[in-house]
Amino acid sequence: MSDQQVKVLIVCSQTNLDLTQYVDYYHIGVERGCLALLNHKLSIDLACGDFDSLSPAEYQTVIKNTNKLVKVSAIKNEIDAELAITEALALQPTEIILITQGPRVDMQLASFGFIAQYNVKWLNDDNYCYLLKPHQVNVVAPQLGYRYLSLISLTPAKVNITKMKYNVQDFELTTLSANAISNEFIYDQPGEIEVLSGTVIVIYTK
């Protein structure tokens, strides 16, 4: 892995995703995400968090198996995932994948916000989300296991959608509007989304 081509995987929780596909990434484990990396027989290049969610035995396992440890105070303004992203950005990576999972809406919204803020790709067991490039046509290929494709905007936005089941021109999205949800691919053909204005995130979901 050359420094010029580093890609980063940040794992913040247990997951049913197959992490072995990211074997050539730089692996950052956050809290229990460290255990997820070890469970998938992946190295921990950096362990990050306050580790208060780990038992003493689990914590010992993590520190024995990590190349680098960044231990932070439990009292902090930012959440652990954001600290991990900051560490990742210092590597000037070509790609950051963030895996977070769980029922807390506040954590999910924060992860979603990181997509626009840091251009990370956010994955969990049921969703795959990333930022569309503005002022150009984005080709969206079907992904195995995902049925729907939804657009959510974090600002007022305008898009063209073509080659999908539901197609629109000069379509306006307001912040978090629900009117571009549950689109579908036509068989296995890629669709096209042109972002005319605004901050638009694509969500593949099951």
Added chain:
Amino acid sequence: MSDQQVKVLIVCSQTNLDLTQYVDYYHIGVERGCLALLNHKLSIDLACGDFDSLSPAEYQTVIKNTNKLVKVSAIKNEIDAELAITEALALQPTEIILITQGPRVDMQLASFGFIAQYNVKWLNDDNYCYLLKPHQVNVVAPQLGYRYLSLISLTPAKVNITKMKYNVQDFELTTLSANAISNEFIYDQPGEIEVLSGTVIVIYTK
């Protein structure tokens, strides 16, 4: 229940919440949420959806037990929950509670957007969210079963937080920022959140 005091409960999915506390609300069932209302021995005042997620037998049960049916096309721009909210708003209610549940991030974000757009309170098994009143002090009381209190803003915003574990003055939030997450109450004492500017949503979570 007088027309002047109508409160609306919209149930869009199965839930572990105790719905019987909303017995005096006007009950709107959306898709499988109709079955959730019946399971809790509550009436269905209005059933709403395309009903393609119900078996023929389940659909028959719903239409036999509802006072009003609004059946919509499966091909539509809005999601069912938003159509239910539109029906609810026509009743000029003093309160709308929306219950949605599930792993789809797009649906969750849309539900979250409805909080700001329509001033609904959004609940599911793990979270309770509502819009804070701008330009005033909002008292936030501890709620049984919830440990954390988080603030998420849909716009640039500024807040004061007092009488909580972590307190701040003139604190700036950007859209979906993660820097006002996981606050906690001091014992059972209410906290105070003054919204100086912006659209700020409070999230109680477990």
